[in-house]
Amino acid sequence: MADSNKSGFSERAPQPPLYAQVRNTLVRRLVEGVWAEGEMLPSEFELAADMGVSQGTVRKALDSLAADNLVVRRQGRGTFVAEHDEARILFQFFKLVGDSGEASFPESRVVSARSCTATAEDVKAMSLPQGTEVFRIHRVRSIGGRPVIAERIVIPAALFPGFADTEAPNNLYGLYARRYGVTVARAHERLKAVALPEGEALLLEAKVGTPALLVDRIAYGLDGSVIEWRVSHCLTDDLHYSSDLK
Amino acid sequence: MADSNKSGFSERAPQPPLYAQVRNTLVRRLVEGVWAEGEMLPSEFELAADMGVSQGTVRKALDSLAADNLVVRRQGRGTFVAEHDEARILFQFFKLVGDSGEASFPESRVVSARSCTATAEDVKAMSLPQGTEVFRIHRVRSIGGRPVIAERIVIPAALFPGFADTEAPNNLYGLYARRYGVTVARAHERLKAVALPEGEALLLEAKVGTPALLVDRIAYGLDGSVIEWRVSHCLTDDLHYSSDLK
DNA sequence: GAGTGGTCTAGACCACAGA
DNA sequence: CTGTGGTCTAGACCACTCT
Structure with a gap:
């Protein structure tokens, strides 16, 4: 998430926005199983410090993951890796x-x-x-x-x-x-x-x-x-x- | 969008967040036909001033309307009332x-x-x-x-x-x-x-x-x-x- | 009370479209 | 060049949960 488009002259590939890069990083970690199912992720501030971006940017990435049901956010508790329990499957994949x-x-x-x-x-x-x-x-x-x-x-x-x-x-x-x-x-x-x-x-x-x-x-x-x-x-x-x- | 939860003592009905109220106001205007199909809405700053909230709050409301296909946002152009042309219907309602x-x-x-x-x-x-x-x-x-x-x-x-x-x-x-x-x-x-x-x-x-x-x-x-x-x-x-x- | 996410604000800069 | 939405940051305050 460091610097990026400085270059000296014309460059192609305008690269995705920061929050999308943060999202991808998080997805990669989810795939790698860095956090177990149901486990709490680090707080927004920790993740932000970790990746060198602001908390608001991490928030946007987490919101998008929550929209895709990959994580669950609970106010006052934290952000958790989504669980594949019966209720969720029933709701999400059984029509x-x-x-x-x-x-x-x-x-x-x-x-x-x-x-x-x-x-x-x-x-x-x-x-x-x-x-x-x-x-x-x-x-x-x-x-x-x-x-x-x-x-x-x-x-x-x-x-x-x-x-x-x-x-x-x-x-x-x-x-x-x-x-x-x-x-x-x-x-x-x-x-x-x-x-x-x-x-x-x-x-x-x-x-x-x-x-x-x-x-x-x-x-x-x-x-x-x-x-x-x-x-x-x-x-x-x-x-x-x-x-x-x- | 003015003041709200001041009261003197315990009150129920915690009322929805500001951006949701802004969204509802905008939906109401859409229903009333304040803007025609395909017409450009006022800019985020104009709407914000209009309703006495910050531009970021209006943005969140507009983003949610865009997510529901009620408006279309085009960078550098503006925000427009969604049109029910064949392409959109085909994509949205014809499976x-x-x-x-x-x-x-x-x-x-x-x-x-x-x-x-x-x-x-x-x-x-x-x-x-x-x-x-x-x-x-x-x-x-x-x-x-x-x-x-x-x-x-x-x-x-x-x-x-x-x-x-x-x-x-x-x-x-x-x-x-x-x-x-x-x-x-x-x-x-x-x-x-x-x-x-x-x-x-x-x-x-x-x-x-x-x-x-x-x-x-x-x-x-x-x-x-x-x-x-x-x-x-x-x-x-x-x-x-x-x-x-x- | 401490820590979390949720909301709201304010301002900066960027990318894009059109006159 | 101006105006638009898009991104990013920073900080404040609120609501909720758990200890």
Whole structure:
């Protein structure tokens, strides 16, 4: 964050504003795991002194991190690394809610989980190098005892060493974060209406061809790398996907 | 924006921060149409002097308005009232994009448009008083000549006097804003996969029962009032609904 | 009471747009 | 050249939390 654009004559690359550089520095430290999940960051003044900028500039950087849900600020307490608890995941990444209004985290049952080589499809969807090792998980999620979501999940094995030996929990993103230091920061979903294919029909105890909501999600890490590919088929009789536009 | 919490003894209602009050004042002026769409607002210093606060406080309010797409800030030019042109609507409120990636605004054909009394369904969905007059528009939207979206739109007649005589354009929200001073600020959508009903099947030249994406949207104005209810059935063979989570 | 983030102010300088 | 928003700083005071 020291000096910068002095030079002698014309220079290109006007460089990003200070607060953006501070933000990037902080993101880098978050990625490196300098602070654990839920841990308090140094105060604004400490960070400012540390990086040789004013407290106001650090504040702007922290505000932007808070806006992206990477940290949580609590007045009178401090600034904390965001936690991937169920409540947060539910709010941030789980957009299927009951028609009556209330959201409920569905229970999960793993159908299969195995390690294998990425298919051509995986490579394309996740922008992986050919021949990458991946884990592939199939599971069924139920709400109120009724199976309504069939998920097919693919994750790069390199990011999750020994994942096969793990008992997959309900909240996968929490596991990614706590056990592997891999933080899902954002995701992109593509939705379609499709006829339920045979495999999913079996899992969901529904008829082949039933209209189902297909949710195709790519999840990205703090540094923008692809962490997970997840394709879900959902029966939306008593559910809907909730989306806010503004 | 003057004095406030002096009192003599204990008072409740800690009142919102100054910048929020400034924001509200500005929103109110926007609703009242003090500045036309696309018009430049007074400079930060003028507004600050006007309201008796510092320029930094006005800035924070304007930044928040810009974050909500209510104004557009252009360095060296000024701050302008957001325009509801096709590009903005496309980006902000139209989430259906071609599978190949490119978004394209579909052409529209109005099937019917008539004035009538709100049904029980309308009343419930839009929180209207019983017996409210509404306009009901049905239209079909096509991409590349192929009909893919059947829309059923309901708007309160009170907000749109003489709407029936109007030729409904492709970009309805632009018309709402320009002709009636009604600005759609945000919307909430509920998505489901359903079997295509008979009426929509006819309009979309598809078989009854084909899986279709049902999009149920409520659009809200600057002041939070309900402006429109729109239910769309979409054929998602070559389209998908794009959603960003973070 | 001490330490934290939240608000508000004031002023300096920069980058950009337009006359 | 002037006026605009964008960045950065510095300091004051408030509200909240915990000890």
